[in-house]
Amino acid sequence: MKTTAKGDRASLTPDLCVIGAGSAGLSVASIAASLGASVVLVERHRMGGECLNVGCVPSKALLAAAHRAHEIRRSEPFGVGAGEPAIDPAKVRDHVRNAVAAIAPMDSAERYRAMGVHVIEGEARFTGTGTAMAGGQIIQARRFVIAIGSRPAIPPIPGLDQVPYLTNDTLFDLGETPEHLVVIGGGAVGVEMAQAYRRLGSAVTILEAGERILAKEDPEMAAVVERALRAEGVAIRAGRGVEQVAPGPEGRFAVDLEGGERIEGSHLLVAAGRQPVFDGLDLEAAGIETDKSGIVVGRSLKTSNRRVFAIGDCVGGAGAGARFTHAANHQAGLVIRCALFGLPVRYGSAPVPRVLYTDPEFAAVGLSEEEARARHGAFRILRWSFADTDRARAERATTGHVKAIVTRRGRILGCSIVGARAGELIVPWVLALNKGLKVSDLAGLVYPYPTFSEVTKGAAVEFLRPSAQNPWLRRLMGLVRRLG
Template identity: 35%
Template structure:
């Protein structure tokens, strides 16, 4: 028997539950289908557990530095089962809270199971069939397994495995030098593991400017993490001590032996088992669901939100997808993806806060560009905390006097970047931010000084 709803939401990640809340509050009957864990990646295997682990790793690191602050302690050790249990409790509390919220939501039917399209507006879950004039896909993504020789013949970890790990690897080999890999590399080094990062490209976090990439590498290497870039022929084989990883680099050993291997080479959308072809829903070459500026697919009445649409790989962009859809459907608004200004952070220590264009991207537009950069050693707050690694950099358009982008690599950078992000979002000139009076002592107080130092980029 066909079950009819006003709306069906597939996936209880960051966009699905709040959308269910808005739709039911508007009087609609809603089916929310989740085949695994309510909360999606962020709550269960992403932001919440990883940042909890980062906090524990920072505590261990700071304890080892206690003497720098005039504090005398004994030997520092890490109780990894306790660290993992703390992260697990944070996850469980968040997931349970979400489940309780959904369970109390009038007008909502929460269905556990695997959803598959059987037609443009019909979804099957086990033996049941559901239909609705509005269907929202919030199915998220998962870690990619690279097509590298031997990868299927050896044990390996992904981000899901790492957040549940209750031991410290003897030697963790991280394949991939981008955001996920770097965060796990630093935290496990601080927990006591030997760590090697293996990156196929010439440098880490290649999307960032070279000076950001080089500074992050230096921070990691200062903590004893080995970094192997230019590893253009990676392969795996079983070894008595774990896994032998072959790397074809310009210098160093050709084979590394790790007790554990983490694959952190990107993510893929959970779209391959949804029956999208039966619904006629278009995807691109990477499996992302193709959406327009309103998050609508090519099939009328079907929207895609979050990681599965390829238009943002962050919790905050997934939530903003919900905000856009809800505003347009329920509030008579006219919100679009193209209006979105995306900021993000790399949660190494110190963190990297980023918004807008890199300097390299800005220069490629051909417009006249202004750039200013100041080291964190100029920030009183950083000096007082004994955390002076990194720098601030702002890129602006010389003609419009608008900030094009910024990077704050340093203590508090993930928070301080919002002062710049907000001014960009409000479409204010750099001169407006220049005359702000920030609180002393904070990291943000250097921002007006950085703006004063903006100078034209020299032509090559």
């Protein structure tokens, strides 16, 4: 990378300038540097972004602690007496922090500088269609990649600004067990955290304005998760919006719902989604279009400025949708191909799975039943219950089932799984979709016994079952029988 003088300021001219050091930006920077490209990486806040600091890592660490508590409570049927677990909320918080701290060096500025990446810890601002400023330096990159992420969306609820509330940006600093946690939002974050805190000893209520929680998922599969939450004591109020929030004594509050119900709580978690943040970037100076969903990109992940790409949570337009870390990493690989090698790419052509880390877990890839009905005239639904799998029975993890959507010829359109280890069990279905395999290919695999993976075999073999009723097949067996 060249450094040139422009007036009295230094000017950097890298192959790539990556703005944002969350999962998406770090992936671009590390891949590009490993290929020998010159890279400038700009981060104004914390290396690792949301995923490391306030998202994926701390939330899964908290869920792991909650899972341990739940397993102690349910150990009696295994012949192991334990009773009610003793929960130390400060130590739970320390566990979460330790998980983040253990991973942080992998995302640190020092590590990326050791890779040869020029890291600037400061705020970036576009000054033209091909230039930006950061850390007092002018950056004239051949290509820019915006990966600035998002922040919690705060709904315009009357009175919300009058009470203290938590978001995922602040939740993991909590060193106490809420007496009654009220969660606004029945999406993935709200549902995961509701179950976690219920298992850690809090009373929990989920408020969802839509008709049901997990509204974007298959109703059949979401209902399994909802039943599990209710069975553990999570209260759910769906189909009624929040009219207002009112402060109460000693830091408490009350939430008034449509229809007149009032719910009082000690802690309020707002989990109403996320929104992209463009503060200070001056995208207009670079000719970059935005809308309410984020930075507008096409399938190539290019913005309206052909020299600038956008990936991750800040993306809108044709690139919006799957706002997951693994989706952002996939986008990073596509940007490298296009920005460094000039190869055509098309985001959305590869199946991107999604996972909800509740207990039971939920995972899905490809089309849902509703989407398949809209796009395909005829298809089959294959189901297999965890209760029909020996390993699940041995571990008393029989809740849930596999639901696969296939054409009559066996081409896989989509699959969803709710049950133990669904996030792992979805992977062969992702591979099958990506490689155009048929469900008979999955049925023909040899699965180790006894493992949870046999739920995939069970669902796949269901596709072959009607063939056993073929009269010609039965005549053939009869002929072979007569021949001895």
